[in-house]
Amino acid sequence: xxxxxxxxxxxxxxxxxxxxxxxxxxxxxxxxxxxxxxxxxxxxxxxxxxxxxxxxxxxxxxxxxxxxxxxxxxxxxxxxxxxxxxxxxxxxxxxxxxxxxxxxxxxxxxxxxxxxxxxxxxxxxxxxxxxxxxxxxxxxxxxxxxxxxxxxxxxxxxxxxxxxxxxxxxxxxxxxxxxxxxxxxxxxxxxxxxxxxxxxxxxxxxxxxxxxxxxxxxxxxxxxxxxxxxxxxxxxxxxxxxxxxxxxxxxxxxxxxxxxxxxxxxxxxxxxxxxxxxxxxxxxxxxxxxxxxxxxxxxxxxxxxxxxxxxxxxxxxxxxxxxxxxxxxxxxxxxxxxxxxx
Amino acid sequence: xxxxxxxxxxxxxxxxxxxxxxxxxxxxxxxxxxxxxxxxxxxxxxxxxxxxxxxxxxxxxxxxxxxxxxxxxxxxxxxxxxxxxxxxxxxxxxxxxxxxxxxxxxxxxxxxxxxxxxxxxxxxxxxxxxxxxxxxxxxxxxxxxxxxxxxxxxxxxxxxxxxxxxxxxxxxxxxxxxxxxxxxxxxxxxxxxxxxxxxxxxxxxxxxxxxxxxxxxxxxxxxxxxxxxxxxxxxxxxxxxxxxxxxxxxxxxxxxxxxxxxxxxxxxxxxxxxxxxxxxxxxxxxxxxxxxxxxxxxxxxxxxxx
Numbered sequence: 001x002x003x004x005x006x007x008x009x010x011x012x013x014x015x016x017x018x019x020x021x022x023x024x025x026x027x028x029x030x031x032x033x034x035x036x037x038x039x040x041x042x043x044x045x046x047x048x049x050x051x052x053x054x055x056x057x058x059x060x061x062x063x064x065x066x067x068x069x070x071x072x073x074x075x076x077x078x079x080x081x082x083x084x085x086x087x088x089x090x091x092x093x094x095x096x097x098x099x100x101x102x103x104x105x106x107x108x109x110x111x112x113x114x115x116x117x118x119x120x121x122x123x124x125x126x127x128x129x130x131x132x133x134x135x136x137x138x139x140x141x142x143x144x145x146x147x148x149x150x151x152x153x154x155x156x157x158x159x160x161x162x163x164x165x166x167x168x169x170x171x172x173x174x175x176x177x178x179x180x181x182x183x184x185x186x187x188x189x190x191x192x193x194x195x196x197x198x199x200x201x202x203x204x205x206x207x208x209x210x211x212x213x214x215x216x217x218x219x220x221x222x223x224x225x226x227x228x229x230x231x232x233x234x235x236x237x238x239x240x241x242x243x244x245x246x247x248x249x250x251x252x253x254x255x256x257x258x259x260x261x262x263x264x265x266x267x268x269x270x271x272x273x274x275x276x277x278x279x280x281x282x283x284x285x286x287x288x289x290x291x292x293x294x295x296x297x298x299x300x301x302x303x304x305x306x307x308x309x310x311x312x313x314x315x316x317x318x319x320x321x322x323x324x325x326x327x328x329x330x331x332x333x334x335x336x337x338x339x340x341x342x
Numbered sequence: 343x344x345x346x347x348x349x350x351x352x353x354x355x356x357x358x359x360x361x362x363x364x365x366x367x368x369x370x371x372x373x374x375x376x377x378x379x380x381x382x383x384x385x386x387x388x389x390x391x392x393x394x395x396x397x398x399x400x401x402x403x404x405x406x407x408x409x410x411x412x413x414x415x416x417x418x419x420x421x422x423x424x425x426x427x428x429x430x431x432x433x434x435x436x437x438x439x440x441x442x443x444x445x446x447x448x449x450x451x452x453x454x455x456x457x458x459x460x461x462x463x464x465x466x467x468x469x470x471x472x473x474x475x476x477x478x479x480x481x482x483x484x485x486x487x488x489x490x491x492x493x494x495x496x497x498x499x500x501x502x503x504x505x506x507x508x509x510x511x512x513x514x515x516x517x518x519x520x521x522x523x524x525x526x527x528x529x530x531x532x533x534x535x536x537x538x539x540x541x542x543x544x545x546x547x548x549x550x551x552x553x554x555x556x557x558x559x560x561x562x563x564x565x566x567x568x569x570x571x572x573x574x575x576x577x578x579x580x581x582x583x584x585x586x587x588x589x590x591x592x593x594x595x596x597x598x599x600x601x602x603x604x605x606x607x608x609x610x611x612x613x614x615x616x617x618x619x620x621x622x623x624x625x626x627x628x629x630x631x632x633x634x635x636x637x638x639x640x641x642x643x644x645x646x647x648x
Contacts, residue, residue, distance in 0.1 A: 041467060067467060073497070075490035078456045082494065085460025088445050089394065089474075091467060093460075108450050108487075113457065121438035121446040122427035123645030158646055181648035 016201050022164075023193040025171035026056050026132075030094065032203050033178040034064050037092060040178060041068040043079055044096030044132075053098055054134055054193055076102050080109035080131060084117060084183075087127045094178055099145045100133035100187055103153070114183040115158030130177045130184045135163075136228055136278055137322050138190035143314040146322065148227065148279035153185045154255045154288070160184045160209060161255040165230035167197040169253055172207030180209065189227040210257035214266075218248035221340055222266040224289055225276040226251060229327060233276055236332035245340050255285055263289060264297045271302040274339055278326045281309025303342035308335045345387050345545050346604040347616050352379040352403040353601050354624040355412060359402075359419060362628075363580040372419065373435075375401020377543075377575035378507055380600020382477070383407040384545030385505050385570070388553035389475055394443045394461050396454040398477040398507060399435045400574075409442040412624060416631035424630070429637035430645060443472075452478060452485030455504075459491040462502035462559075473501045473559045475552070481512025483526050492565070496533040499564035503555040506567065507542060509574035514586040527569040535565050542570030543598035573597065 020028070033040050042057060042064075048071040051058030061069040072079055076097055083093035097103060103110050110131065118125050137146045153161045160182055164170040170188060177184040199205075215230050216237050225233040230251045237247035248266050252259055267273050273293055275286030290305035311325045356376040363372055375382065382403035386395065389408070397404030402415045410426070415437055417425030427436050431446070438446035445461065448454055458476035465472040482488070483506060495502050506526045510517050523529065530537025536558075540551045548570050555566035575591055577584045584590060591597065605613050 073490070073493055075494060077487045078459060078490040078494045081453065081456025081487065082460030082463060082491070085445075085457035085462075085474075086464040086467075087460075088457065089461040089464025089468070089472075090470075091464045108448075108453055109456060112450055113448055113453060117446065117448075118648065119645050120427065120431040120436045120449070122425070122430050122436075124426075124438050124440045125445070126648040128648075 017198040018201060019196050020167050020199040021193070022167045022170050022188075022195045022197070023054065023056055025167040025199050026174055026188060027058060027060070029171045029174040029178075030057065030060060031063065033094070033175060034060065034068060037178075039090065039092040040094060041070065041091060042094050042096070043070045043072055043083065045072055045074060045079070045098050047071060047096055052096065054190065056132075057096070076106035077109050080106040081113055083129045083131070084109060084113045084127055087129050088117075088125055092128045092178060094130040094132065096132045098134065099141070100135035100149055101144050101147050103131070103133060103149060103185070110159070110185070111156045115156050119158060126181045127183050128181050130174070130186055132186045132188060134190045135187040136189045136191050137315060137326060139319045140317055140322065141190075142317040146315045148187070148277065148310070150185075150187045150226070150255055151279055151283065151285045151288075153187075154285055158183070159256060161187070162209065162253065163187045163226040163255060164253065165189070165192065165215075165227050165251050167195065168199045169207055169213070171199055172205055173209070173253060175206045176209055179206070187227070191228045195231070207253065209254045210259050212250050212252045212259035212262035215249040215251045216247065218246040218270065220246045220270055221272040221274065221336060222248045222250060222263070222270045223274050223276055223332070223336070224250050224252065224263055226255070227278060229276045229278055232327065232329045233332055235329040236336060239329070239333055240336055245336060247336060260289070260292050260296070264293060267293055267297050268300045271300055272339055272342075273301065274306040274308060274335060276308045276327055276332055278310050280312050281307055282312050284309050303339055306335060306339050308332060343608060345383055345549065346608055347620060348383045348407050349379045349545060349604055350601055350617055351620040351624060352383060352401070352406055354621050355406070356401060358624055358628050360576070360580060372580040373399045373401070373578065374576040374580055375403055377596045377599070378509060378572045379403045380545035380604065381507060381542040381548045381570040381572055384548035385475065385477075385552040385568070387549045388556050389473070392443060393472050393556070394445055394465075394474040396445055396458045396474065396476045397447055398479055398482070399447065399451065400479065400507065400509075402437065404477060405437040405439070405444050408444050410437065410439050410444060412627035413630050414439070416628050417634060420631050421636055422631050422634040423637040424634040428641050430641070452482035452487045454478065455485065455487040455491035458502050459495040459500055462495060462500035463498065465501055466498070471560060473503060473556045475503045475505060475556070477505045477507060479512065480506060480508040480510070480517045480521070480526055481515065483529075484512070484520060492533045492535070492567075495565045496535050499562060501559035501562070502565045503552060503559055504565060504567045505552065506569045507572055508569050509572045511574045511578070511587070513578040525569055527567055530567040535567055537567045537569065539569045539571065542572030543600050543603065545600050545604055
């Protein structure tokens with residue numbers, strides 16, 4: 001992870017950094033935003049007394065109290081719908097669904113209320129709501145606790161979608177999300193919670209939405225990846241470099257808005273594109289990126305755009321079987337060999 | 343007097359819309375609230391201007407009673423640029439006015455429960471002293487969102503009042519076929535809140551019951567469930583021939599008609615003046631909305647993002 005470039009800061013200054021975990025970075029972002037804006041409050045299952053099942057909200061109840069760090073019942077429709085209503089009443093709710101998969105248990109509230117309330121009512125209201133969604137495989141959580149559902153969020157207009165891959169992006173994107181006037185679905189990867197990396201120390205550090213990051217520069221082939229797949233793509237790229245294939249890895253960081261310009265610019269340089277995602281390959285965001293790139297830069301392409309994605313199956317619970325269902329660094333190396341040879 | 347004026351104004355509006363749908367057709371579904379105006383206006387009469395309202399889908403009485411003008415309401419129904427939603431939420435269910443605390447409605451019935459609880463949570467956190475009133479029908483009382491919102495609102499003693507308009511029918515389903523208890527209010531005790539049953543055709547009784555519940559909420563004692571017993575006069579939507587129903591009533595034979603019950607309390611001459619003014623206001627507002635232009639198609643790309 002330390003091979004990754006330092007994320008951009010809106011301040012433009014070179015920030016001092018320290019090594020911080022991805023989970024800790026999210027915790028710091030929440031604490032800083034709670035301190036900055038009294039309208040911000042947190043709500044979710046087990047986020048207060050326990051500090052979250054993954055420990056993301058540890059210590060926040062102690063600092064901010066039960067008013068602003070609220071344990072709810074098991075009621076996802078209230079957690080999300082209540083957040084929408086609280087936003088209409090002037091608050092900035094940051095809520096957690098215990099697993100991203102539970103967006104289906106609050107689907108009406110996410111896809112209808114959060115995404116459409118402003119539009120349906122003629123633009124009279126804003127809904128500055130952040131829904132934190134622990135996402136992806138984590139080792140044996142099973143078919144209903146391991147999915148990568150960001151493409152579904154991307155398909156319903158009205159929702160912004162963040163998919164941080166590094167501690168710095170987790171912190172900077174979450175702070176941007178809290179300050180955004182629109183609803184944001186924040187897909188934080190459970191498998192990255194323990195990953196460490198440099199994070200700027202300034203409390204003003206934010207990562208703007210719609211700004212892709214070059215995780216590894218290269219000349220021969222572009223790989224677009226998000227979340228857990230960014231690290232695997234970079235690992236694959238290092239191995240490919242030893243064979244003389246120079247891969248550029250791009251992490252869009254947000255899918256809505258999507259920085260397609262940066263992806264196209266990379267393809268115009270490398271002439272080959274592969275999209276890697278953990279989500280099921282069929283109709284994943286890789287398909288959308290492939291379509292947009294061929295629309296915008298068809299004649300820059302020397303080969304078809306390839307997709308490497310999760311298998312089109314429910315995720316099995318056994319951790320070994322689970323890993324077999326999502327792309328590995330080996331899978332990416334194999335695919336890159338084939339694509340480079342086209 | 344003011345309650346009567348609003349109730350009769352809403353009645354004229356209901357009749358005007360019905361006539362329009364019958365003669366001109368209509369680009370959406372209209373869910374008439376005729377006969378239920380008394381409880382809608384009565385309950386809202388107990389609210390302060392700054393209190394928040396989530397209304398139900400039966401009619402436009404709620405929004406008008408909360409202070410909105412008829413022109414934007416008719417404008418929404420007729421798909422005109424003067425509508426409060428500028429064509430985005432036209433039809434029946436999305437009238438809104440941030441200025442009047444009319445926070446809108448979801449198209450999936452029962453979704454207002456959780457939003458209403460959330461808005462009440464905002465008031466509790468901000469200490470702004472506002473109360474949120476959420477209307478719903480006996481049909482929507484079957485939604486799981488009711489349970490999730492009612493439970494959390496009671497646990498946190500949120501300043502919210504639930505007003506159920508039990509008109510006996512959820513589209514084609516009879517309430518008694520879909521409820522294990524004779525009243526929606528019977529369910530209140532499960533959530534540790536008062537359940538109050540009131541005659542929904544008696545606007546003043548509904549006002550008084552709602553005022554008590556609102557004061558309780560404002561004191562920080564939590565939610566109340568009010569069940570206003572009423573009846574559905576028209577079909578679920580205008581044009582619904584109701585083949586499933588044998589007890590159909592005509593518009594001019596509304597049992598316990600709230601208009602007549604309130605009107606009987608007012609001297610005849612005064613009532614004639616109020617009626618004449620209300621009829622004229624509705625006709626002028628409807629004509630103004632009808633004459634207004636349709637929204638330019640460019641508006642479809644606006645209001646997605648803040």
